[in-house]
Amino acid sequence: MLRVAQRVLLCALLGSVSASCPPRCECSEPAHTVKCVSRELRSVPTGIPGYTRNLFITGNQISRIGPESFKGLDNVTTLSLSNNRISEVESHTFAGLRSLRSLDLSNNQLAVIHPEAFTVHNQSLRELNLSRALYNHSSVMDLATSLRWSSLGSLRGLDLSDNSLIYLPSRIFSHLTSLRWLQLSNNSLVAIHNSTFLGLEHLEELDLTLNALRTVPEEGLRELDSLPGTALLLGENPYMCKCGIEPFALWLNRSQGRIRDAEALVCAFPVSMRNTSMLSVGTLTLGCNQRNAGADLALQTSYVFLGIVLGFVGLIFLFVLYLNRKGIKKRVYDMRDACREVWEGYHYRFEIDSGPRLSQVSTSADM
Incomplete structure (x- = not known):
């Protein structure tokens, strides 16, 4: 009878443990883990055990998450x-996860990210994966606002x-003052602008591989120099x-010491320079100084030639004036006499109009 009672008690305990696990999920109390993987769930399941520290809800059909999704899970760290396929993350969605340190939202379709979407009490969050x-591109602005308002001062990665x-x-990262590593690889970034990495004084690693960088202008170089303690990855651009x-x-x-893949950086264009090491590229390789000197010489030659032509045209013009000096002088005198006659006519008419008696004489004469 004792053995039967023990078996009944054991079955009851097992039943209570299994009952505490949400449907279509797998729970392990010794490992403090709950997994709800590829179960076609349309929302975060309820009834997740309070002992859970590692919660994996992946490969489902959940479209949005909000503050009600993770209530009572104070022990979850991962x-x-x-x-x-999550498209919307509401503000304070993870606020109840007071021990949360690692959050993975990769491989979703975030179109709407509310301003305080990543707020966690006590600023416990250390790693955020948004790979x-x-x-789309419009969600980048939502992300920038959320990173600014979500109190992520303790985020490390x-x-x-x-x-x-x-x-x-x-200034998208200006409020992530404790960030240690930033992964930006495999995007389409075409430039590094001023203030892009403002506030990342403690950044240890920045990965910019597999982007669309054709060069880094002086503005971008100053931005990278503002991170003197950061190891850089710039390959495959x-x-x-x-x-x-x-x-x-x-x-x-000059910066080889902190560029981890400096030896692997090569030219992609033009074809004649393809696979040439970036470290060997310089004015001698490209011949830019020679080209500039040749261009300056050609420009100077063109200026001299233009001056000679203009001087020759000026001499011809003066010679023509000299040959026609008598005719020009006669025309000037004729124009002067004509102007004088016109002026005298206007002056005479003005004297008649201004004198009443002369005006009457002029009127009677006209009659």
């Missing part, structure tokens, strides 16, 4: 919501790779090795 998560980003709004890239090439040689 939350993965990847590949769920392949942004739906941010992954924005694979989002087809063409540009980054100014389509660098255009033509005249004008010399400042970037010189900067690369």
Whole structure:
């Protein structure tokens, strides 16, 4: 009878444990883990055990999440919501996750990100993964606002790779003062502008590989120099090795110590320079000085030739004037006499109109 009672008690305990696990999810109390993977869920399931520290809800059909989605989960430290087709994240969605340190929203379709979408009490969040998560370019502005308003002062890592980003709004990371690594690889960034990385004084690694950088102008170089303690990754960009890239090439040689893939940086265009090491690109390789000197010489020659032509035309003009000096003098005298006659006629008419008696005489004479 004792063994039967023990078995009944064990079955009851197992039943209570299984009952505490949401439908279509797998729960492990010893591992403090709950997994709801590829179950075609349309919302975050309810009844997730309070012991949960690692929560994986991935590969489902969830379209939006809000503050009601994660109530009572104070112990969750790792939350993965990847590949769920999430399009909207409301403000304070994760505010109840007081212990949250890692949040994965990769492989979603975020079109609407509310201003305080990533706010977590106690600023416990350390890692935020938004790789392949942004739906379109307009959501970048929503993201910039959310990073500014979500109190992420303790965030250490941010992954924005694979989002087809063409540009980054100014000061987008200015409130992430504790950020240590920033992943921007596999986007379409064409330039680095002033104030893009403002506020990232503690950044340790910046990954800009696989973008659309053809060069980095002086403004971008100053921006990268504002991060002296940051290790940089700049490989696999389509660098255009033509005249004008010399400042970037010189900067690369000067900054080799903190560019981890400096030896692998090569030219992509033009074809004649393809696969040439960026570290070897300079004025001698491109021949820019020689071209500039030749252009200056050609410009100076053209100016001299133009001066000679204008001087010759001027001499011809003066010679023509000299040959026609008598005719020109006669025409000037004729014009002077004509002007004098006209002036005397106007003067005579004015004297008649101004004298009443002369005016009467003139009128009677006309009659």
